[in-house]
Amino acid sequence: xxxxxxxxxxxxxxxxVTDAPMRAVQGRxxxxxxxxxxxxxxxxxxxxxxxxxxxxxxxxxxxxTPTGLPVAVQLLGGDxxxxxxxxxxxxxxxAPAIDINFGCPAPTVNRHDGGATxxxxxxxxxxxxxxxxxxxxxxxxxxxxxxxxWDCISAIDENxxxxxxxxxxxxxxxxxxxxxxxxxxVFWKPIGRVRESLGIPVVANGDIWTLADxxxxxxxxxxxxxxxxxxxxxxxxxxxxxARELGLPVAGSDAPTDWPAQLRGLVEWSERYHLSRGxxxxxxxxxxxxxxxxxxxxxxxxxxxxxxxLDALFAALDA
Numbered sequence: 001x002x003x004x005x006x007x008x009x010x011x012x013x014x015x016x017v018t019d020a021p022m023r024a025v026q027g028r029x030x031x032x033x034x035x036x037x038x039x040x041x042x043x044x045x046x047x048x049x050x051x052x053x054x055x056x057x058x059x060x061x062x063x064x065t066p067t068g069l070p071v072a073v074q075l076l077g078g079d080x081x082x083x084x085x086x087x088x089x090x091x092x093x094x095a096p097a098i099d100i101n102f103g104c105p106a107p108t109v110n111r112h113d114g115g116a117t118x119x120x121x122x123x124x125x126x127x128x129x130x131x132x133x134x135x136x137x138x139x140x141x142x143x144x145x146x147x148x149x150w151d152c153i154s155a156i157d158e159n160x161x162x163x164x165x166x167x168x169x170x171x172x173x174x175x176x177x178x179x180x181x182x183x184x185x186v187f188w189k190p191i192g193r194v195r196e197s198l199g200i201p202v203v204a205n206g207d208i209w210t211l212a213d214x215x216x217x218x219x220x221x222x223x224x225x226x227x228x229x230x231x232x233x234x235x236x237x238x239x240x241x242x243a244r245e246l247g248l249p250v251a252g253s254d255a256p257t258d259w260p261a262q263l264r265g266l267v268e269w270s271e272r273y274h275l276s277r278g279x280x281x282x283x284x285x286x287x288x289x290x291x292x293x294x295x296x297x298x299x300x301x302x303x304x305x306x307x308x309x310l311d312a313l314f315a316a317l318d319a
Contacts, residue, residue: 002203002225004200004201006224007224008203009033009239009248010032011229012227012229012230015038015106017287018229018233022269028265029239031240031242031250034069034071036072037055037058040076040086041077041109042079043112046089047086047089056095058071066272072095072096074098076115084131095140097143098141101114102116102144102159104116119149119155119178120150126162126163126166127166129144129162129166133167142168144172146173147174151179152177153177156173157194164200172205175187188217189220192222203225204221204227209235210235214245234294235292237297263313266284266285267281282307286307289304304316
């Protein structure tokens with residue numbers, strides 16, 4: 001899904017945000033090379049097939065969103081054997097790539113031996129990646145998503161090397177430690193240092209909210225591969241601008257964002273996937289608009305943040 005000799009732009013996995021409906025919406029912009037699913041937790045047992053298909057419904061349709069965006073499956077867990085078995089099951093269901101989450105900073109996840117807690121045990125990173133790599137067909141790439149470390153940014157050198165030794169085809173690095181969470185600053189230069197030392201592609205991730213941010217990240221990291229998350233949702237035109245800077249083909253024009261149309265699209269896809277109904281959509285839409293307000297692309301959040309129903313929210317938008 002990712003080639004060393006070709007630039008790529010990837011939609012980030014964000015728990016509770018970039019689910020199947022949002023992936024369908026983002027796929028419509030035509031800027032992303034592929035998306036990575038939200039993590040599927042592998043704890044005491046390997047999830048059955050129906051759990052995979054509920055979590056990543058695109059697997060039933062060639063591992064692509066209805067809008068044509070390929071989707072890799074992300075797994076999270078600390079037991080190498082169960083992670084390998086889960087990866088094998090994902091591939092049986094059609095996963096085109098397996099990504100392993102070593103970056104989630106959520107305390108609940110970390111307390112249960114998942115996500116960023118593995119950053120404190122570099123050899124376990126190698127063990128898990130190696131087990132997953134051995135369990136899936138050679139044609140299916142295995143990748144790893146890391147943070148710079150648990151509490152020290154220099155930890156990324158050993159952790160990235162362990163992932164590469166385990167057989168990762170590429171790694172994605174978020175430019176913060178787990179302790180930092182999402183607080184500024186973000187560090188892109190260490191990502192470049194890792195890229196120079198490894199013989200595999202490195203995807204830069206973290207705090208790319210604008211084209212200026214992207215250019216600084218590219219200059220400091222030297223990367224050709226990038227992952228966008230909150231920034232892409234906050235500014236629906238950002239992914240298209242970054243894709244053009246990378247030389248990726250992007251069709252269509254950059255008309256100003258039609259927020260009511262964007263939000264109605266998410267509601268429509270949520271109902272098609274039977275993930276939420278009626279006024280349960282309201283919180284989801286406010287979450288998206290809050291990101292847009294942070295990015296400076298939506299200036300009327302105060303006018304809609306107390307809307308109690310879907311109708312009230314859209315009435316406030318249309319006012």
